[in-house]
Amino acid sequence: MKKLVAILLASVLAFTISIANNSNSVATAVHFSDIEIKENTEYVNVIVDDCKYLRNDGYPMLPYYVKTYTFPVGTKIEEIKVEARNVETIKLDKKIAPAPPAVPLNMKIDNYRAKEGEIYSKDVFYPEDWYSYRIGVGIKDGKRVVFLSIHLYPLKYNAVRDEALYAHDINVKVEYELPVKAMFTNDEYDLLIICPEKFVDELQPLKEHKESHGIKTLIETVESITSSYSGRDDAEKVKYAIKDAIEEYGIKYVMLVGGLDSPIKSDTWLVPVRYSHLDDQAEKAYLTDLYFADIYKYEDGEPVFDDWDSNGNGVFAEWSMRGKDVLDLYPDVYVGRLACRNEKEVEIMVNKIIYYEENAAGSEWFRRAILVGGDTFDDTATTNFYEGEVANQVFFDNLPSDFEAVKVWYSEGNMKQSNVVDAISQGGGFLHFSGHGSPGEWLAKSFEGGKSKYILGLDIYHMPLLKNEGMYPVTV
Template sequence: MKNILVIFTIGLLIGSVFGAVAIAKENKIEKFEKIKFSAPTIKKIDKYVVVNFKEANSWMREPGKPVLPLYVKTLEFPWGTKIVNVECKPIKIKKIALSSKIISAPNPVPLAAIKTASLKVTLDKKVYESRAIYPDRWYTYTVGCGLDGEKRVFYLKITTSPLRYSPSENMLYYAEEMSVKTTCVLPDKKPTVFPGQYDLLIVAPSKFTSELQRLVDHKNNLGIKTKLVTIEDVYSSTTGRDGAEKLKYFIKQAIEDWNIKYVLLVGGKKSLLFGDWGMAGPGHENDRLWYIPVRYSNLDDQEEGGYVSDLYYADIYKYENGKAVFDDWDSNGDGVFA
C-alpha cells in the first residue's frame, strides 16, 4: 500500500469499488456477493492430516493450533467511506470425519537458526482437547488506510474460514458457499480545497539547507512544486512524544494543508562509531544521535531488539470509528512501536 524509496536519505510516497450486486440509497451502499468454494482436499502427513481447498489464498498459522486455509477478499472504497457493517453467512455446511488430527503450526524460528532448528509438532491442548470449533467464527474483517497510486483509499479486508475444525469430534466442517453483505456510507463528493499546494516536501537539518536549495530549485524548474523545511522548525512547531512522532505529525499536516505526494528525509546517523543503532530495540531512541529522527520497530527474534523502519513515516493513517486518524504505531500506549 505504501511505496517507499530509500537512498540513505529516505524518500517515500505518501498516500469504486463494487462487483456483484450493489443497491444504492443516496450515499448508502449495500453490496451482496456469493463466493463458492471447492470441496476440501485432505492429505496425510505422518500422524497428521493437512486440509486445503482450491480457492484458498492465505493460511491460519498460530503456533500449536490447527493449520487451516483461508480465503481473503479485499475491497477498495473512496477515502472517507464509513464501513457500517459486514456480514458473511455460510451456505450448505457439510462435514467430513477425519482419520487423524489436523497438523498444528510450528513455533517461529529466528532466521539465523533456521538451518539448524528442528520443527517439532506440538499441540495446544486448550484447542485440541476442546469441544469448541476452531476457529470460533466463519469470518473476520478489518479496515485500513492506503494508497491506490496517488489516490488515498480505504481497504476492507474480509478473511473467511470456509473450513472449521472440531478437535473433540475430529470432524471438519466446511461451507460450499459464503454469502457476503457489505453496508457502507460513501462520502459527499465535495472538492478538497488546500491552503497551499506542493508535490514534494523535503525535511533536513538547517546545516544542509544551502546545499539542498539547488535541488529545490531544480525540482521547481521541472514543475515539481517543492517545499524545504528544517527539522529544527518541525521540532519547534509540532507536538509529539519524541522527534519521530513530531516529524510524522508534521507530514500528516503537510498532506492535509499542502496535498503533498512525496517526502524526502535528508540525514542519517551523526556518528558511525558512537550511539545505539537500534539493537536494543524500541524505547531506546535518541534524537540527538541522528540528523533526522528514526523509529525502531519492535522485533523479538532473540538476535536484536529492534530495527530502524522508514515505513513508520509512510503509514500516516489508520481507520478508527469510520474515520482516518493519525497512526502512532502504539495502539496500547506502552511505548513499544510495532
C-alpha cells in the same frame, strides 16, 4: 544438492467470485472448489486451491481467502454480513496437522516439531466464525482510501470430534456510508523534503529538477519542525508535520534526508528515526521509516493520527510478552530516506538522482535484474531450501517480462564477492540481495556438511571496485 522451490505467483482461480454494487453496499459471492485431503504419517493436510493457510503455533493449519475492498477515505463501514452456504460435514480419520512454531531470525529454537495446542482438546470448532476483518486507512494509486480486508475461513475444524465443516460458498455483504464531502482535496505540493537546515542549499537542485518535471516540492527543516510542533519526541513531531503537510498541501511523497551525524561512532540522527519494538529473539528493536508513512488509522469512519503506541506505555510498535500494539500499517504517503551524514554526501546523491531520472529509462542496462542469494537459514533437517534464492526468484517474477535475470547464486556455484562486483559493474535496473547483513557487509550462508559458514557477497571496502557509474540499480 538442495531443493530450490519454484513459487507460482499466478494461478487459475479454482473458485468464482461475483460482485454487485449499489450506492451504499457491495456484495460478493465466493465459491470454493472441492477440498483435497492429503495424508501423511501422523496427520492430514487440507488443501483448497488459491487459499492461504493459518499458521498459528499449535493450531490446525486451515485454509483462508482474503477479499479486500477499498472505499473513499472518510467512508464509514456500517455492517459486514457473511453467510456460509452449502456447508458439508466431513469426518476425518486423522487429525489435521498443527502449525509449527515460527523460527526466530537467530534460528535458536529448542524443538521445531509441530505440537498440538490446547485447541485440540476442546470440543469447539476453530475458527469460531466464518470470517474476520480489519479496517485501515492508506494510499492506493495516489488516492487515500479506506481498506476493508476480510478473511474468509471456508473450513472449521473440531479435533475432539474429528469433524470439519466445509462451506462451498460464502456470501459477503458490506454496508457503508460515504463521506458527506471529499477529504484531502488540497493539491498545492506533491513532495515534502525534510532535512537539517545545513542541507537545504545542496537540495535546491533536486527541488528545481523535480519541479521541472511537474512535481511541486516543499522543503522543511528538522529545526523548524522540532521547535514548532508538540510531540513526545522529535520523531513524533516530524510525523505530525507530515500529517499537516498532507492536510494543508496534499503531499503524497516524503523524502527524509539525514543519517547519523558522525561516520565514526554516533547514535544521533540528523533526521529522527523510530524503532519498531518487535522482539524476534534476535534483536529487540528495528529501525523503520514506515512509521513516517503510516500517518492515519481508522476510527469510526474517520482517519485519525496513529501514534504506534495503542497501549499508551511509551513503547512504540511493541510486540513482545510485555505488550502488543495494534497498528494500522497501511502507508498514507510514499516515504524514502537518503541517510546522508554531510553536505558532500547530499550533493553526490542529488547528482545521482538527477542523472538517473534523466537517463535510465530506455537504457539497455536497465533491463538487467541482478539477483544475489544463497542459503539463509539452517533447515537442512527439514525442507532444506535455499531461502535467499527463493526470495530472489519471487522478486524477479514480479518484474516485467522483458527483464533479464543475472543470478549470483550459491546453487549456481558463482557466489563470491568478485562475481557480485562484476555483475553490479555491468549495470542493472534492480539489485536484489537476500541473505544476512549489517551496515558494513552483506553475506550468504552455507550449511553443507553440517557446518555453518558465511560467504561474503559485498562489503564497504569493495565499493571502490564497482564500475557502474551512471548505471545505478534500485537496490533491495
